[in-house]
Amino acid sequence: MKKHVPISQIMTKKVVTLSTKDDLVTAEELFKKHRIRHIPVVREDTILGILSYTDLMRISFADAIDEEEYDVDTMVYNMFSIEQVMVKDVVSVPPTATVKEVAQFLAMKEFHALPVVDEGKLVGIVTTTDLIRYLLDQY
Numbered sequence: 001m002k003k004h005v006p007i008s009q010i011m012t013k014k015v016v017t018l019s020t021k022d023d024l025v026t027a028e029e030l031f032k033k034h035r036i037r038h039i040p041v042v043r044e045d046t047i048l049g050i051l052s053y054t055d056l057m058r059i060s061f062a063d064a065i066d067e068e069e070y071d072v073d074t075m076v077y078n079m080f081s082i083e084q085v086m087v088k089d090v091v092s093v094p095p096t097a098t099v100k101e102v103a104q105f106l107a108m109k110e111f112h113a114l115p116v117v118d119e120g121k122l123v124g125i126v127t128t129t130d131l132i133r134y135l136l137d138q139y
Contacts, residue, residue, distance in 0.1 A: 006095060008124065009099075010130050015040060017122070019042060019043065022082055023081075025077050037113070040115050048088070051085060052112070056085065093117070102114060
């Protein structure tokens, strides 16, 4: 296995993002459309927070109600803003961090995604899925 591979080689570079002006209905649509679980919240290229699909589901009553699920979700989502639901204290890594360092950090902290930030600007995101794909490519 290659040692000292920078995370920039395996991270997702075309990152789906949200702004604080977006709403949670838009967020859910992006999660489903792109089949992702984490979306950084940015102002221009500066990261302000991160929203996970799990965070969104925590405020949803969709699992409890089958009928008119969309209407219920929309009502609930309109009660909150992106800023209220997102994680604000975001941990990020530089693009020079190694795959090993990021894997160790994700395993230790039980995170599932880390924004990749270079000189204060979001340049990518690395997820546990990216790491698994990398490991599978090694075999």
